Amino acid sequence: MGLFDKLVTLFGLRKQEVKVLVVGLNNSGKTTVLNHFKSEDDKSTEIVPTVGFNIEKFKNQNVGFTALDMSGQGRYRDLWEFYYKDCQGIIFVVDSSDRLRLAVVRHELDLLLQHPDVSSRALPILFLANKMDQRDALSSVKIASGLGLDRILDKPWHICASNAITGEGLEEGVTWFTQQVRQVGQPGNRPNRTGPLASGKNN
Amino acid sequence: MAFKRDKKEEEDGGGNPFENIEKTSVLQEARAFNDTSVNPRKCTHILTKVLYLLNQGEILGTTEATEVFFAMTKLFQSKDVVLRRMVYLGIRELSSIAEDVIIVTSSLTKDMTGNEALYRAAAIRALCSITDVTMLQAIERYMKQAIVDKNPAVSSAALVSSLHLAKTAGELVKRWVNEAQEAFSSDNVMVQYHALGLMYHIRKTDRLAVIKLVSRLTKQGLKSPFAVCLLIRIACRLLEDDDSAPGTDSTLLSFIESCLRHKTELVIYEAAHAMVNLRRTTARELAPAVSVLQLFCSTSKPPLRFAAVRTLNQVAMSHPSAVTACNLDLENLITDSNRSIATLAITTLLKTGAESSVDRLMKQIASFVSEISDEFKIVVVQAIRALCTKFPRKHSVLMNFLSAMLRDEGGLDYKASIADTIITIIESNPEAKETGLAHLCEFIEDCEHTSLAVRILHLLGREGPKTKQPSRYIRFIYNRVILENAAVRGAAVAAMAQFGAQCPDLLENVQVLLARCQMDSDDEVRDRATYYYTILALSKRNLYNSYITESLQVSIPALEKSLHQYTLNASDTPFDMKSVPLAAVEPLVLENAPQKGAPEGTLLSTPAAPQRLGVSKEESALELLSNIPEFAPLLPQLGPIFRTSEPVELTESETEYVVRCIKHCFARHLLLQFDCLNTLSDQLLENVRVSLEPAEGYRILRELPIPKLPYNETCSAFCLLEFPEELTASTGTFGATLAYMVKDCDPATGLPDSDDGYDDTYMVEDVEVNLADQVQRVWKGNWAAAWEEAANLCELEDTYALTSMRSLQEASTNIVQFLGLQPADRSERVQEGKSSHTLYLAGVFRGGHDVLVRAKLALADGVTMQLTVRASNPDVAELVTSAVG
């Protein structure tokens, strides 16, 4: 077995399988986002607040995703960290119309970034500024600055606006994400920031 | 039997692949659950080991359990059916130990509503084990759907889980009654059975609703034999309730009787079992049930034979005639190849048989007693105990048999039951005493159970000094001091001291031995030896009585509390022993070891014995009162609760309001607690109190009404009174009326229709305060000595004619109950055929006045009684004599 094969096996990429953690406050739309990616047969017609977590599987561009859809209610947020260790990427969903709780989102994000299982790794993070269709929704640029995303220097991240009900913006996000995971483990991989705000500062 | 099986397995050469597994290494392996890609076969195997450990009684700490639990949650990503089902089991096992188990709620609700049929039922059961009350609302909808699901496994799982949930969330589960009803009409036998279980549970507290349910179903005829069995049990429960309406009884009985002709053996057996166990069964109803059991005794199916003979064994004492009818069939079972059946058959015959057959049957049993398990050996021992009471003359044969059994191998339960039996024989049959004690002495020479050795030594100390030759026991007892552990040595020292105090001839020898014990290596043993040695050295009989022969009579937990309180407030006054509440004397319970409580939702067909609690009534009452903010500050003034009496019903059953009165007696105060229940669903009661017309001399100090009494709730109102100054005026009758304000309300919500209400009253029975409420029983080990010592106290004597009493036993029982004093020397039991009898009673009146009573009874056209009272207070003596008159 060559070095490359070994690395590939090591990161569980032989069959292009990736495990992602989907987090964000309650009611931000995590379950709705994942429901969008599921095949027609598996789709739930009705979405209720998640209690604890749920595991969903779907495929995108030949990559098999195992997504852990965590509950965002305050009572369960402490439990996210049990699952940081063995994930290969994070999708962080934000309700862009929930201006009041943006500070809460920032606090939860800080906790996540400081956690030893996350801070030490170059995990790709996809931010979804969800519910873009709402009238009072903040733009993705505003969300990125509100959360202080430019502080994240050691991880590839990307933010895009989305509407989980129609699926708008989700393809763009997940395509970026898939690329990132493919790159992980390959020599010369570097943290790579993209997105409206990041691209402006990144050269 | 378990013991036998283990041995066999050893011989087979380690068939158990998990024999050598070890907790730490299994927990280490369980980390594999976190691997990025799950290997289902490997993980299933590891999970099996975890479950095996838990089932072997291995204890996981919270952290360990939580770690395994969260690792296990990651296995939800695998689609492997076997692994997933193992995960459900894992969740159930760990749910009570690990933290944050609700994390799997959504995953489980997804599985229980999903398409994979193999997941659904198991997911429901797992879900219920992790759900707490706060989460229930969230899953209610799914539960309701699952109850009526087409798939019987799903429906059954949901019904059974609902029963479990009802433990913590009874009110919520009650709302699922319509779903349960729908499931009940299922064609599946299990679903119908489980649905009936839930329907009954929901209605359980509403007697009328249960009666309606049962009478509807008994007419309808059920498809499921299991449901019929349950219905029989419910019917029995209704019949056993004392206050059942006369009309329903006969229909219920004839329903049970009709089940004797059911086409399923299971139902036939259940009905027969129910009939013979019912308290009110008469000979006429019994006959058909017994002939069913008789038939079963001779079938070729061992389980049926076993069930039948076991039932006959259980009722052998209550219905001997029914069992004698089966004697021939039972004789045939003596040689049954199934030893359990044979044991039960023999012991049943022993219980009912004639004196002449005892020897033959004992020989038969002796031939295989070594082959049966401890559990069945205990059955044999119990049969022997019953025989000894029945045929006192046979005690030497039986005692020999018992002592042979004592020498055999066996566990603590078995040995304890033998020792108990010997002790019972000694107590009931004076002739057997010396032989019995000799057997026990021999037994403790070689007894590996500390608790048992201690009990026997205590018994030797109590009974030995009263035998003809007390000296022979000293050697046995002193041997323990040389050979045993500290607990046994301590007990031996105490036992020797009893001989020293009661047998003047032996005093000198005992003192020499006690002096040696003062060199013991154990503190407790040395302390005891020093204590007894010092008291015995003083040669004062009254000291012997109070400090050696009589045990400490205060309640130990209360003593500890009082001493602690005393040390907190430094004071110059010495500690007053009289301020400590006395220990309640346990009434003598000989038969029926306490049964284990049945789990929620099960309905045992034989009524369970009342629970015996470790705390006294007084202690639990005190705890209750100190939790009431209005009373807590008063309690220090009142002092400890002297006595709490049994609750008395002040209303008939099935009335609009149910009121019970509990009397708490303090040294100078009486606190009446009125437990009130409102059974009207359209009324909310406010400001509920019992207004009293106290007897002369009593003063009401405080009343505490119930602010709000909603439908179907029991709350307590209180009334605090001061006893009359004159002790002799302290017995009396208080007129009582329940007074309250009614607000009409909507039965569905319990909310009042308007803010206006009207005042109303309701007559209840009088409250009676009698002597027994004001005395505490005291057990005197040496009543005669105490009586002698009390000779200089105040003595009153009077003679009474108890014309309504028909026997000495009846008179004795009534007097003991009426005076509330403790009989000594088992004098409450009148020997059969005697025409006179003497009762020795002892107790303490509130305020710490000792009372001793001697009642000489003689049979003469009713019973005549000469009552002599010695009390430390003349008023108390007068109160006792006047209470009887």
Ligand SMILES: Nc1nc2c(ncn2[C@@H]2O[C@H](COP(=O)(O)OP(=O)(O)OP(=O)(O)O)[C@@H](O)[C@H]2O)c(=O)[nH]1
């Ligand atoms: N208008 C709008 N509504 C959305 C969008 N995404 C989700 N929702 C709605 O937001 C609500 C919450 O969505 P969920 O997917 O349950 O949110 P969640 O993040 O999974 O919430 P928790 O499981 O409680 O943590 C649902 O009523 C969705 O229909 C969106 O892009 N636009």
Ligand SMILES: [Mg+2]
């Ligand atoms: Mg969700």
